[in-house]
Amino acid sequence: GVLISDIRTTHHTDGIFYLQRELSQKGYSCLIYNTGTEAEEQVRYIQTIGQRKVDAAVLMGSIYQTEAVRDAIQKYIPSIPVFLCNGYLDLPNVYGLIADERRGVCDCVELLANKGRRNLAFILNRYTPSNCLKEEGFIEGVRRCCGGAPATVIESGTATDGILEATKGLLREHPEINGIIFSEDLLAVIGLRALTEMNRKVPEDVAVIGINNSQYAQICTPMLTSLDNMLYDLSSMVARDIFQVLNGQHVNRKVMVCSKIVERQST
Numbered sequence: 528g529v530l531i532s533d534i535r536t537t538h539h540t541d542g543i544f545y546l547q548r549e550l551s552q553k554g555y556s557c558l559i560y561n562t563g564t565e566a567e568e569q570v571r572y573i574q575t576i577g578q579r580k581v582d583a584a585v586l587m588g589s590i591y592q593t594e595a596v597r598d599a600i601q602k603y604i605p606s607i608p609v610f611l612c613n614g615y616l617d618l619p620n621v622y623g624l625i626a627d628e629r630r631g632v633c634d635c636v637e638l639l640a641n642k643g644r645r646n647l648a649f650i651l652n653r654y655t656p657s658n659c660l661k662e663e664g665f666i667e668g669v670r671r672c673c674g675g676a677p678a679t680v681i682e683s684g685t686a687t688d689g690i691l692e693a694t695k696g697l698l699r700e701h702p703e704i705n706g707i708i709f710s711e712d713l714l715a716v717i718g719l720r721a722l723t724e725m726n727r728k729v730p731e732d733v734a735v736i737g738i739n740n741s742q743y744a745q746i747c748t749p750m751l752t753s754l755d756n757m758l759y760d761l762s763s764m765v766a767r768d769i770f771q772v773l774n775g776q777h778v779n780r781k782v783m784v785c786s787k788i789v790e791r792q793s794t
Contacts, residue, residue: 528557528558528560528575528576528579528581528583528584528585529543529546529547529557529558529559529560529584529585529587530560530562530569530572530573530576530584530585530586530587530591531543531559531560531561531562531587531588532561532562532563532564532569532587532588532590532591533561533563533564534559534561536588537713537741537742537743538711538712538739538741538758539587539588541741541758541759542587542612542758542759542761542762543557543559543587543762545758545759545762545763545766546585546612546762546763546765546766547559549762549763549766549767550766550769553770555582555769558576558579558581560572560575560576564590566593566595566596567595569591569593569595569596569599570595570596570598570599573596573599573600573603573604574599574602574603576604576607577603577604577607581607582607582769582773583607583608583609583610583769583772583773584604584607584608584609584610585609585610585611585612585765585769586609586610586611586612586614587612587613588612588613588614588655588657589611589613589614589655589656589657589660590614590655590656590657591611591614591616592611592614592615592616592656596616597616597618600616600618600620600621601618604620605620606620607620608620608622608769608772608773609621609622610622610623610624610765610768610769611623611624612624612761612762612765613625613626613657613756613761614656614657615781621780622768622772622778622779622780622781623780623781623782624761624764624765624768624782624784625781625782625783625784626756626757626758626761626783626784626786627783627784627785627786628657628660628661628664628738628754628756628786629660629661629663629664629667630664630785630786631664631738631754631756631785631786631787631788632649632660632661632662632664632665632668632708632738632754633664633665633667633668633671634668634754634788635664635665635668635708635736635754635788636664636665636668636669636671636672636673636708637668637671637672638736638752638788638790638794639706639708639734639736639794640668640672640673641672642734642794644705644706644734645672645673645674645676645705646673646676646701646703646704646705646706647665647669647673647676647678647679647704647705647706647707647708648679648680648681648697648701648704648706648707648708649661649662649665649678649679649680649681649707649708649709649710650680650681650682650683650690650693650694650697650707650708650709650710650714650718651680651681651682651683651709651710651714652682652683652684652685652690652710652711652714653682653684653685654682658710661710661738662680665678665680665708666678666680679697679701679704681693681696681697683714687717690714690717690718690721691717691720691721691724694707694717694718694721694722695721695724695725698721698722698725698727698733704733705732705733705734706733706734706735706736707733707734707735707736708735708736708737708738709735709736709737709738710738711737711738711739712737712738712739712740712741712743712744712751712753713737713741713743714737715735715736715737715738715743715744715751715753715793716737716743716747716751718735719735719747719748719749719751719793722735729749729793730749730792730793730794734752734793734794735751735752735793735794736751736752736753736754736788736793736794737751737752737753737754738753738754738756739753739754739755739756739758740753740754740755740756740789741753744789744791745791749791749792749793750791750792750793751791751792751793752788752789752790752791752792752793752794753788753789753791754786754787754788754789755786755787755788755789756786757784757785757786757787760784761784764782764784
């Protein structure tokens with residue numbers, strides 16, 4: 528049983544594609560549920576996969592790293608192995624594989640600072656456990672690398688118009704900004720449009736970095752530098768761990784995977 532909060536999120540559906548391909552080779556099929564972001568609905572779907580008597584459960588994304596989900600696992604699927612892709616809950620039947628996005632974003636700040644970009648901003652769409660870690664990495668990177676410059680953080684919302692206006696508003700209020708890190712590649716691509724509409728050249732005037740190293744990063748102009756949070760590796764590791772747990776083998780309950788920067792034209 529695979530839970531995803533929004534089936535339209537390309538990054539997570541890519542992960543499910545990798546996972547499903549690995550599982551099908553071993554004779555398993557996937558029940559995929561689109562849970563939404565509300566705790567009540569997520570709990571209901573955890574109850575559903577318990578009723579369906581699945582062999583294992585996979586929760587895609589840090590959004591499931593909540594007390595409501597924790598309680599639902601304890602109540603409805605306490606004996607089913609549960610795997611969080613980029614998250615962790617401290618329960619005896621839960622296994623977490625986590626991308627080190629905090630350190631990765633800190634490294635992105637260092638990359639920009641080494642290129643002389645010290646007036647930086649971070650734009651996120653909403654606060655999730657993953658985005659909170661990214662924000663922490665940004666603030667730490669600015670503190671270490673940017674010589675006392677402020678760490679400017681903006682929440683844009685998820686709508687395209689909101690992301691456009693957040694980027695434009697940031698630069699109107701802080702014209703000195705010469706580097707922006709976005710919490711996802713899609714946000715960064717929308718941010719590139721905003722910069723074009725403001726006649727700001729990338730990377731000459733403003734350098735831009737996204738996160739996920741998704742297809743968006745390769746098809747936009749200029750091509751986007753992005754933090755690769757190793758989704759393929761995480762999904763493959765989840766599939767491997769499922770097989771090992773179901774075969775009675777020992778599996779580490781919490782594993783962190785290093786992310787890496789893929790540099791392209793936007794920096």
